[in-house]
Each structure stands twice: as C-alpha cells, then as structure tokens.
Amino acid sequence: MAGHTLAYFGRSRWRRSTSPLPRKAAQVPTDFFGLCVANAPDPACDDYVIARLNELGIRHARLDFTYGDRDAFTERFLARLLTDRFRVCLHLVQPREEAHTMLRHPEAAERWRAFVGDMLDRYGSRVELIEIGATCNRRKWSGYSPAAFFVAWQIAWEEARGRNLAIAGPNVTDFEPAYNAGWLGEFRRSRVLPSVHTDNLFVERATEPEAFDHKIAGQRLASLFRFNLVRKAQLLQDIGAWAGVPTLMCAHVTWSLRRIARFLEDVEEKQADYLGRYACLAAASGALTRVYWGPLIGQREGLIDDGTLEYPELPHVTYYEQARGEIKDYRLRPAFRTFQTVNRLLAGATFQRRLATDAGLEILEFVLNAECQAPPERYAQASRMQNAEEKSQRSEVSGQRSAISQKFAPPLAGSAISNSANAESGMKNEEQRTRNGAILHAVWTTDGNGASADACYPPELLAQAEIYARDGQRLERAPRMFSESPVFILWPSGVCHPSSGVCLPIPGYRFAHRPGWDFDIVRVGTNALGLGGVYLTGDGGERVDIQALLELAGHGKAGGGEEKQTPNAQHPTPNAQCRMPDPASPGGYAGQAPDGEILQSKIENRKSKILRDSRNVVWSVSAPWDIARTIVIKEFKPRSVFRRLLDYGKPDKALRSWNGAQELLRRGLQTPTPLACLIPGKTAPGNAKYCAASYYICEAFAPAWSARDAFNAFSAGATEFQGQTANTWYGAIAVFLQKLHTRGVYFRDLSAGNLLVRQSPAGELEFALIDTARARFYPYSLNLRPRLCDLMRICHPLNWPNRRIFVEQYLAHNGRRFSWWMKIPFWYYDGKHRAKNALKKIRL
Known part of the structure; x- marks a missing residue:
C-alpha cells in the first residue's frame, strides 16, 4: 500500500488537478442526495422511516446489513424499501469479531464468502449498488488489519464477478487519502477494482466545511496546503481516476452534535447550517456523484432525534444497526428541513460558478433545470422512480465499471431518465417551465462573519428575487446582512443577475447570529x-x-x-x-x-x-x-x-x-x-x-450583583450571600469559568467586578461578563497557564482560605489538584496590587 501511495503523491498531478475553490461548471445529478437509514423491531418504524424519506423527497437509501440481520427486522425493512421502489445501496458489513479472525481462522473467511454469495443471490439484481468495506482504516471499529481487509475484499469481488455484478468500496472514513491511494492502487495491481470509489468524507474536524483542515499540517501550515471540503473531494476523485475508478461517492457524512458543543451553544442550529453549506460545496465541487447523509435517526448525529441518551458501541459510520428509542419521542431537528431544502433546490441543477468574494463569504451560482424540484411550499411529494432492475446485464468486469459509472453520471436535461422522473414527480408542468433556466444563488458567510446584502446585490435586483431561508421558508425580503446560515436567492429566467464585481464580508467585525437577530x-x-x-x-x-x-x-x-x-x-x-x-x-x-x-x-x-x-x-x-x-x-x-x-x-x-x-x-x-x-x-x-x-x-444586565460583592462578603466571614451558601457560589462560578476556558476564551480582564450575577426565576445563578475588549479567543481548550492568569484576577478579593476552596473546586473539573507552585501567579498579582496602591498614596 505504501508504494502505491508514494507513486500517486510523488507526481505533481494532484496539485494541478485540485483547488480549494470550485473551478468549473458541473452538472449536479438528479439523484445527488441519499440517506443512511435503519429501522427498529417495531413494524411501525418501517412506515415512519418511509414517510420521512418521502417527505424529504429522497429516493436513494443506504442500508447496513450483517450476519444477524437475515430473517430479522432489517431484512423486513430491505424488502419494504425494494417493494416501494427505493434505490438501495446495500452495505454488507462483516462483524468485527469475524474480521479480526479472518487470517487466523479459515472458517471465518468461508462464513464471509457464504454471506456475500447469499446476499448477492437474493438481492444483487434488485438493489442499485452493493458496497463492501466498513471504515477499513479504523481497526478499532471494523476489526480489519490491512491484510484481513484485502482478503475480505477479494472474496466479495470474486463472488460479485461470478454473478456479473459490481461492488463499491473500500469505504475509507474521514479524509485520509494515503489509504485511498494505497487501497485503490493495490486493487488495480490485483485486478479487483471496484466500480464506485466510496469514502466517508467527514470535514467536521475542521469545524466548518470551508475551513482549511488544521489536522493535516497544523494550524500554522493549514493555509499553505488549503485542504477544505472542495479540495478534499477533488483529490479523492483524482485518486480514483488515477487508479481507474473515476466515480466517487460519499457513503456516509454527518456532523456530531457533541463535536459542535465543544465550542458553540446552539448545536442543532449549527448542525443545520453546516449541512446546508456542505451540500452546496459538495454539489459545486464537481467531484462527487452522490452524498449519503446519515444517520436519519440518531441521538448525536441524526436528522431526527431519537429521544434517548443511548449511543451504540460501534459508531453509526461503521454499522448503523437500528433506529433506537420510541416513535412517539422522535423529533425533527432543524437539519431535517435543511436537507429537504437543498435536495429540492440543488438536485438536478447545474453549478455555474463561484462569484468573486473575499475570504469569509461564499456565493455559489446554480442554474435550475427542468429536473429541479419546486421550492418547498409548492413541492409535491416525490414519487417512485424507476427500479434498478432495468439495468442491462454486463459480462465483462470493465463493462461493469463503465455501466455503473454511467449510472452515477448526471442525467442530461431532457434524457429519458430525467423526463421519466419528472413525469412521475407530480409537479405541475407550468412550474417546471418556470424553474427551467432560473438562477439560484446560495449565499452565506463563515462562522462569526457578516456581509451586507446591499454590498453584494443592488436592492432593485434583490426585489425581483425569491428569497428562501435555510429551512425552505420563503422570506418577505432579503436579510440586511448575510450570515453563517445559508440563504437561497432565486431569480426567474430572463431576469438580470450579478455578473461581475467582488463581494466582501464586513471587515473586522464579528457577529453572533441567533434566530430573530x-x-x-x-x-x-x-x-x-x-x-x-x-x-x-x-x-x-x-x-x-x-x-x-x-x-x-x-x-x-x-x-x-x-x-x-x-x-x-x-x-x-x-x-x-x-x-x-x-x-x-x-x-x-x-x-x-x-x-x-x-x-x-x-x-x-x-x-x-x-x-x-x-x-x-x-x-x-x-x-x-x-x-x-x-x-x-x-x-x-x-x-x-x-x-x-x-x-x-x-x-x-x-x-x-x-x-x-x-x-x-x-x-x-x-x-x-x-x-x-x-x-x-x-x-x-x-x-x-x-x-x-x-x-x-x-x-443593561439587571438586577445583578458582581462576583466581587459575594467574594468580599465571604472574606469578611459571611457564610451566605443573597440566600446562597459560599460553596454554592464557588461551585456555580467554577462551572461557568470551566465552560469559559474549555471553549477557548482567555478573558484577560477577569476581575471579580467584571463578572455579573443574577438569579433566574427558578433561583439559579446566571452569569454575564462585561469589559470584553481584552478577551482573546482560540479554536481549542486553554491550557493551564492562561487559566491561572484568569483565576488570579477573579480571586483577588478572596482571602487565602476561601481562595483555596474556590480554586480547588475549579481544578477538580480538570482532574487536577491545587499544587503549591500554582500559588505563584496569585502571589504575583497580590504584590502587583499592593505596589499599585502604594504608588497611588505617594501621588496623593
């Protein structure tokens, strides 16, 4: 594998063929979006999932299937999907324990061969695609060593070839192109190439899809290599083309709420923002033929909250076993409506260009074709599409790859497939003609930035457009300022739209974009x-x-x-x-x-x-x-x-x-x-x-006290302040400061007077910071040094016995003890204040 990786990256081709910006026009397939789905033992869950797929307008589903799923509720759901004529990507997953013993126990390999052969006999001609590989670069999750995965792949490929079928893979997770190049190079050498190259193209480790990935070469060199979502997708597609598999599909991607919550508060709103932005950039990259979002129902990542606190031992990206919880507790998250919106506006469109903008602002231009669906308020429920059984038989392996690649290629406007899908969609012909040729702009800024709408578009031009929010709701007017939440601007065909000029975000200003603001x-x-x-x-x-x-x-x-x-x-x-x-x-x-x-x-x-x-x-x-x-x-x-x-x-x-x-x-x-x-x-x-x-x-933040009031009272011997004990105050302030520092805030002016406190109607303490000009913000949790610098300031009014109690409560959240050397910054700050007060007396 290493030799193939070096062979690819040793050439300059990848540097010439990739760019962090969308560079050329690209057709977005009408079936660009799919969903990773699962059901539950309750048959009512089957109906619920099917109803949600229809509500989203999604006809392509990816279903995980392993040994124990035969003759169980998962196979019942697979039969239901095929009966309702959904196009299914069947992801065959070898159990982790079996994968771990593949090389040592030949019977494990035979069980895998029997399972794959049985599934291909049952469903090979009925499903759209068979995928092999489950996060093959994560041994902890999949159980595969490189040698064991190659054996499993070779067995599946031989079984598929014997039935004139093709498989997709290898399902590398995250952006680790060394594995993609290594595996595809090895498959090419052994003549066992897949028909579709699959990767779980997560970008959440960079927080934003537009951000350059700092995990590749560090924060300082991230802007040198400039690997964001667009460049990552183009590089993976180029690796596939180099190996002879030009068709790239993202098999599973999502944003974990827990990862967002490390630094941001409105996690579900941010998940929806990132989904919309990811979908637009993926469609504009020209490198992906399909993106499966998933899971549909889940506690951390799902478009639908399952109402539980459970999380499976194996991540959903490896094996999405079932939808947990009860249907009555399911709740649609904002990301559900966002996914519905991008599917209806982008699928089947043509990406034209990225308008000239400065860093921090994105404006992508699409042209809607007849295949594009109507805006949400006029959308008719998506109907059934043609079954995968219409595929022609292929006798040669190269012919298999060619046919599958053509199937995933964007249907041309007016083709038999697209016309058939439109005829069955239930949309009015007049609406199709209205949307055909319309110009769509997807506009947003990166996190914390803002761009004046008047600076991007003439007001008279915006007045002629239809404006849609991220969730598909039509707005009466364009927002005064574009934010990190995507906005879709639609001009009917024939209306002039911006063709030149550079749009800039407002330089130097930061914005907290909240609903209603x-x-x-x-x-x-x-x-x-x-x-x-x-x-x-x-x-x-x-x-x-x-x-x-x-x-x-x-x-x-x-x-x-x-x-x-x-x-x-x-x-x-x-x-x-x-x-x-x-x-x-x-x-x-x-x-x-x-x-x-x-x-x-x-x-x-x-x-x-x-x-x-x-x-x-x-x-x-x-x-x-x-x-x-x-x-x-x-x-x-x-x-x-x-x-x-x-x-x-x-x-x-x-x-x-x-x-x-x-x-x-x-x-x-x-x-x-x-x-x-x-x-x-x-x-x-x-x-x-x-x-x-x-x-x-x-x-004004009122009625309120300051932390100085409470600390002065406790230093004077009081055991309570405003009805709360000293331990209650210390514990509440420690929790607040822990959150402050964990989210990367070094306040630098954290005097006790700059922390205001008031009681909520429920009697809980609420905190607010003032004098914010000196604060510094980082994309990572603070280390101990800046934490102690903040603590030495806020603890100044406390005497040493109370100071020790408070600091020990704070450090307990980090698993630390208050060591003697940690007192040095406190001694320094106390001495500084004594010297400062002495100078004031001398001046007087």
Missing part, C-alpha cells in the same frame, strides 16, 4: 457625527432605533437628568461596563422612536446616571424607543499620541468590545446584549471633537 451597517455619510459601525436590528422591524442612539452619542453624558451614581449593594464597583441602577426592567422593546421634535424631547428628558468618568465614560440611560428599558453607553475617549503608538495595529476599543461580546455569545457565554458599535470615520473638521470618541452600547 439581524444586523445592519451605520454608514458614515448618513449622520452629522461622522460615526460608522454596526447595530443590532430585529426580524422585520427595528429592535434598536439607530438614529436615537446617534443622538445620544452626540449629546454625551451631559443630557438631562444627569447625576452621579453612588455605590450600593447591587453596584459597588464604579468601573463596570454595563451596570443598571434600577432593578425593575421589563423585557422586550417597543416600537421605533418617533422622529423630529418628539425624539429630541425624549432624548433631552431621559434618565441617565454616570457610572464612571475617568479614562472612559460609562453611563446608563433609558432607551429613547422605550422609556422603561435601560441601556448602557461606554464612550472611549480620544487616545493620546503615546497611547496610539502603543496600540498601533489594534482595532478601536469600541470595536474590540463589540467583537468580544459577540464572540462570547457565539460560544454560549452570557454578556449584556450588544446593541451598537459606533466608531469615527472621515468627518468634517467641525465634527472632530465628536468623532474622536467611539461608543459601545449594550443592554
């Missing part, structure tokens, strides 16, 4: 202050009146009702970023603020309180659009020349605060809701004194 740009030329930036809007209406916020920024802290806030039990620390003096704060925003004199009157009569006036100015003020709401405005004063030199190359502090807050929210860590970031742009000289400052505006 939308963002927009504050353009410098639209206000007298010369401020630019971004702000949060709602879905279909304003959540924030940006003009009112600009007026507040212009008036500054000198507005009516100004008063100095005195420390109290709720807000003892004057340097808080988001502190609200009034504990009663009703939820929700009212409508937009009125214009003109009414708005001016509201601003002048607002209630405001200064929270801090030193290096920066922080004040709270009632929202102009809702007098009952309180917002917090942080004004960053102009930087001195010396400070500008020290901060050279760093973003504005308001922008850093916005990005820090957005990234915390993306990672499931609470912070007061960011409302706007206003930074100076190019302005007239008369406005220079206003535009030299920048502003970060957020909601």
